[in-house]
Amino acid sequence: MDTGHSPSKRQLTSMAKIALTEKEHEICSLLNNVADHIHTTTNQQLTLRIAGGWVRDKLLGLASHDIDIAVDHMSGYTLAHHVTTYMQTHSLATSSVGKINSNPERSKHLETATTKVLGHLVDFVHLRSETYKEDSRIPLVEFGTPEEDARRRDITINALFYNLQTREVEDFTGRGLKDLQEGVVRTPMDAEQTFRDDPLRVLRVLRFASRFGYEIDGETARAMHRVEVRQDLDKKISRERVGVEVEKMAAGERPLLAVQLILRFNLFECVFRAPPRDMWTNDVAVDAAAAESVSRCMLRVLDGALLHAHIPSQYDVTLRDRRALILASYVFPFHAAVAADRKRQAPVALLVVRDGLKLPTNDADTVAAVHTLAPRITEMAALCCAGPVERNTLGHLVRDAGARWVIATLFAAAVELHNGKSADQVVATFSAFMGAVKDAELEDAYKMKHIVNGRDVATLLKCRTGPGIKPVLDRVMDWQLAHPRGTHDECREFIVKEIAPHMPL
Template identity: 35%
Template sequence: MEADPPPQQQRCVEVRESLELTEKEGRIFRRLLDVVRHFVLGTQLRVAGGWVRDKLLGKDSTDIDIALDNMTGQNFCEKVNEYSELMGEEQKGIGVIQCNPDQSKHLETARMLIFDVWIDFVNLRSEKYAENSRIPTVEIGSAKEDAFRRDLTINSLFFNINTNSLEDLTGRGLEDLKKGLIVTPLPAKATFLDDPLRVLRAIRFAARFNFTLTEDLKEAASDEMVKSELGSKISKERIGHEVDLMMSDKHPVNAMCYVRDLGLFYVVFAFPAKPDPPVPDKCDWFCASHIEVAWNLAHLIGCSVFSGGSDSKLQDEHRRLCWYSALFTPVRNTVYLDKKSKKVHVANYIIRDSLRLKVSDADMVVNIHAASEKFPEIISLMESNENLATVKEILDDEYLKIPTELVNRVLAGLLLREIKDFWRVALFISILSYPEVDNASDSLVQQDELHRRKETYIRIERSITDLELDGVWKEKPLLDGRAIMGVMQVKPGPIIGEWQQRLFKWQLVHPKGTMDECIEWMKQSQSKRQKLE
C-alpha cells in the first residue's frame, strides 16, 4: 500500500499520446465496423468514458461502452446478431437495461457478448429540462452534446472507431487528465442535480487516481440541495454500489475522508432512528479517523492482515470488510430496536439497509467487532499471563480440567472457531481499538504508538500460529451428536450441545487425540456424571 499524497496536491499525470489496441479489441472493433458497412447503417461508433481514460493512463480495461449516433443499442445489437448469422456464427443473447428517470437512470443500455467480451451499447443523447422539473426529456443527440452531459471531463473522451481517432469534445478532458483534476463538463451543481450519484463517482475517481477535486466541484457537492437529492432521489442500491467500489479500490481512506469533508457522511451512511447510545456529534470524524489509522497500521504490518492463503478473492474480501469494520468501529456497541423490538447493531443496519449490501457482509462486520472485543483477554494472557487463574476457572468444569499451560490455546481456539478465516482481521481491529483512546486522530496517528501496536499484532499472530490454531475451525469433531448420545446414554436435548462444546475443548487440549481416547474420556465422564446425579 502506497502512502497517499495530500488530497489537494495537483499532480502531473503521465498520459499516452495515442491509444494502443490489443489484438482482441482490434478484432471487436473491426467486427462492429463490418456490421455498419454491411447494412449501410451510416453509424459512427465511439468508445466512451472509462475505457478511453484508462487506456490513456496505460491501464488495461475490459469496460467497453459503445456510443451510437443514429440508433438505439438494442437495434444495433440485433444487427450484430443478424451479421453473425450470415457469418455462420452463433447468435448471442441481448440484455436490455431500461431507463429509470426517477432514479436518474436516463439511458436504455443494451449489452451482449462479442468475442467473449461484454460490450454495452447506448445511443448518444441530449437532455432538455422542462421548467421546475429534474427529470429530462432524453433524445438522440450529437457527440458534443453527449460529451458535455457526462459526469466528469476525464470520462467525456471518445475513441472514434470509424476514424481511429481520439475525440476531446469538451476541450478539456485531456488537459484535466494530465493535471489530475476532477471537473464536471457543465456547472457542477447542475450536473449533480441531474444525477446526484455523480457526486460519489467524482469522489471515487478522485480517490482511485489520487486526483484533485476542484473547489467549485467541492462547493457543489456540499450544497444542501445536492445532498438532499442524493438522499431522496438515488436508490440505496446505487449508493451502496458506489461505496463498495470505493472500499474495494486502492485508496478507500481518501474516499471516506472526502465523504466526511464534503458533509456527505450521514447521507451516504444513513443511521437508524433512535440509536442507543445516541450517535456522538463528531461520529463522522471519529469513523474517518479510524479507517485512516487502520490504513496506516496495516501499511506498517503488511499484507498478513488480509491473509487468505492463495485465494486472492478471499484476500480481497478480508481487505474490504476490514475497512468497513475499521470505519464503523466507533459505533460497534451502538444498537437500535427493529420492528420486532430486537436489538440490532447499527453497523449491521448501515451495511444491510442503508447501503443494501449483502446480509453476509453486515453479519461479518458485526462478528468481527464482537471477536475484536474478545481478543484483549487473549492478548493479555499471551503477553503477561494476567488473569490466567480466572480464565482457567471459567474454562474448567467437572468433566474437563484445562492444563494451565494450555489455557491460551483453548481460549484462542474457541474464539477462532467463531470468527474462522477472519481471525486476523478481528485481531487487527482489536489492536486498532485497544487500549481505548478518546480521539483516534490525535493519539493513534503518532508513529511510535502505531509501531507499538504493530509489534503487538505481530507477536499475537505469531503466538496463535505457533499454537497451530490457524485453521482449527476446519477440524472435524471426533464424535458427532449421535455418537455422543450413544456414549453418554442421553436423549437429544441441550446437553448434546454442551458436550459438543466440551468435546471441542478436549480436542484443543489433545490435538493428537484419537477417537478411542476421546470415547474413553467420555465414558469416564459418564461414570462421574452418574455419581454426581
C-alpha cells in the same frame, strides 16, 4: 490534504492517439463493418464511438475492458441486434442481447443493451440529450449529438470519445484532455445543475478523484457543499447505487482519500445511512471522523505489512478481505451501536452495510464480526503478552471467530493504532497472540469436529439426541482443545466419568 499520492498526469494533445490491442482492433473493425453494412442495406449513416472510461484509461496507459459503444440515430438495443445478426451471417459466435431499462425515478435515465462481440462483453447506448421541466427532475431523453451527450456526462475526463471511423479521440467538452493532463475532476456543465440532474454524480466525482488522486475543481466542490445537492443524493438515489460507488471506493487505489472526501463534503450520514435513532437500543455517540482515522490505521496494517510475517502460511489476505476491512473501517463510527432489527437486535454497522448500502449479506456479516471480535482478540493478545494462555481458551476464541480470525486480528491491530498505541506495541501484542495460536497448532481450530459425536454422547449418557446434547458437546470440545493428543476412547472415558454422574436422572 495529504493523500499519499500525487495526481497521475500525462502529456496529452487534442489529437491524442490510442494504441489498440489486437482484440480491440478486431472489435472496432467488426463494428465498423456493421455500420457499413447498415449504410449499404438501409442507407442510414451511423457513426460509432467508444465512450467514457475506456478512452480515459487508454489515454492514461491503463488496461480497460469496459467497452461502451455510443451510436447516433439509432438505439443501442437496435444496434446490438444488428451486430449479433451480422456476426451470425459471418458464422461468428453470438450471445443474446440483454437490456437494462432506464429508471428515471432513480436517476437512471439511459437504456443500455449488452451483448458479446468476439467473446468480449460490449455495452451499446445511443447518444442522448436531456431536457428538464422546471417542476420535474426526471428528464426527457432524446437522441442527441456527441456534443450534447458529452455535456450530460458526469465529469469531463469521462466525456471523451474514440471515433471508430477516424480512430481519433474526440473532446467535445473542450476540457477533458486538459483535465486528464492536469489531474482535475470537474463537471462538463454547470456543476449544481449536473448534480441536481443525477445526484449520484457527487459520489462519482469523489470516486474518480480518489481513484486517480486528482483535485476537484472549485466550482464543482462548491456545488457539492450545497445542502440541496446532499438532500437530492439522500432522497433520489437508490441505496444499491450508493453501495456500488462505496464498494468501488473501498476496493480502489486510494480508499483513505475516498473517505476523507466523504467527510470533507459532509456526506458521511448520507452515504453511510443508519437506521433512525428511535430504533437504536443504546445511546452512543457517532464520531464520523473515526472513519478516517481507523481507515488510515487499517492501511498501515495492510500496506505497511506490520503483521504479515506472523500470519499463518495457509492464510492469504485476499482482495475481498482487504475490501471488507476497509468497509469495516468506514463504518467503525457505528461499532458500539445496536438497533432493533426484525424483532431482534443487530449491530448498527451491520445494518448500514446490509440495508444502507445494499451490499451482500456476507460483507455485512464480516464487518459486524470483525467489530465484535476485535476487543476480544485485543484482550486475548494482552494475556498472551503477559504469559502462557491455556490452549482451550485460545482455541475457543479461534473457533468463535471462524475463518475470519486472521482478518479480525488485523482489524484489532488497526483499532489499537487508532487508540494511540505505537506500531511497536501493536506488533508485539498481536504477534504474541498469533504466535500463541501457531505454537498451539490452533490456526484451523474452527474446522475441528467433535471426536465423540452427538449420537455417541446420547448412547453413553442414555439420553435422547437434540438441543439438550449441546452443553455436553461443548464440554467435549473443551476437553479436545485441552488434550490435543487425546483419543476417541479417552474422550468417551471423560464423558462417562466426569459428565455422566452429573446428568439428571
